[in-house]
Amino acid sequence: MASTVRSLLFVPGHQGARFDKACQSGADSIVLDLEDAVPLDRKDEARAQVAQWLAGLTRGVAGPQIAIRVNAADTPWHAEDLAVCAHPAVDALMLPKSEDPAVLRAIAAKLPRVALLPLVETARGVARLEEIAAAPGVQRLVFGTIDFQADLDIEGDGLELLYFRSRMVLASRVAGIQPPVDGVSTSIDDPARIEADALQARRLGFGAKLCIHPKQVAMVNQGFSPTPAQVDWARRVIEADAASGGAPVAVDGKMVDRPVVLKAEALLRGAERR
Structure with a gap:
């Protein structure tokens, strides 16, 4: 995934009709989601839809980067998710609940061509940020703010998370990887708030932001671009x-x-x- 990626747009893996539309959203990267966005009874279906779409994908010079958020390593779907990520059109793999550098090393050994995006969203993950950032294949860290707040019983996404965001920026710089990706903004129809969130993340040293709706993409791109x-x-x-x-x-x-x-x-x- 190129360092020019500012916006990463999640697309539910079981909603294949949205994949092409997501590619036209202006997002620098689309993240085909096999994890949280997919109901438990549709995991296999989602994986099949992603694999089918990838098989018919014609990659040119233009177009967004393609990433896949797999299910966590301790789930029954993880191994089959990794197999889909071996497709040559896949640029990056996002690993949820990243806490153990050994898991990242194992994935890097299986998929040496694919960039790894550890999604840090627990206290254990933050406690091992430096090791995670330095693991082979890791291109940039991703902050899962919503799950992280739940894990630590934190209320608020601003000053309450400042320390953890700064730690993520510092660990990325020390490891020599790209600036991290900030978590999602839950607002969808509030462009000013979305851009403000992106600008705040940029000021703290982040280089990109997750998006949960195409409406957020333009504001996020603007927030991470020079005026x-x-x-x-x-x-x-x-x-x-x-x-x-x-x-x-x-x-x-x-x-x-x-x-x-x-x-x-x-x-x-x-x-x-x-």
Whole structure:
């Protein structure tokens, strides 16, 4: 999964009619969900629908990345879910209730081509963040905020989760993997709230966000993309730095040195993907 992924849209695995529509939603990645979104008595059906859709999929240069959220390792559906993920069109595998790096190592050994997205949604998972982030094949961590709040009996998704979000960002940076993915916003028809949630996650160091409805995608993408004002600032910083030959220089009355130039370069790279 490319580092340009900002939005990951869940699609219930037993609702195959939605797969193509999800690919046209503007999401950078679609997550075919075999876990929470699927009733227990339809797990096999969901897996079959996903496999059938993948078999008929024609992948071109364009289009979203394809990820599959499998059932947890301690469930009876896990092994067969992994088999579906071996399809060459699958870019990433999202593992729920990620707590044990050994499980990730085992999956990486079976599916070395597929990027792993550990979904951390329990206290045990957060306690082993550093080990999980450093496991082979892990591309980025994903924060399952709703399940995490339930596990710790936490009320609220803001300041209440700040410590855990920051730990996730730090563990990702230390492990040298991509910035983590923040959890879902439960609001569907409140664009301002969704964009605000995305902006908050971005300010904390996250690089993407989960979506549960196509209506959320545009706001999430916007929240994780540089604004025109930021792009303008970044270009002026790069131009000023080039003109000074790398010597310290001021832009908008503020000193520009190497870290500022690196930030400007990152902003411009982010703008290119819009």
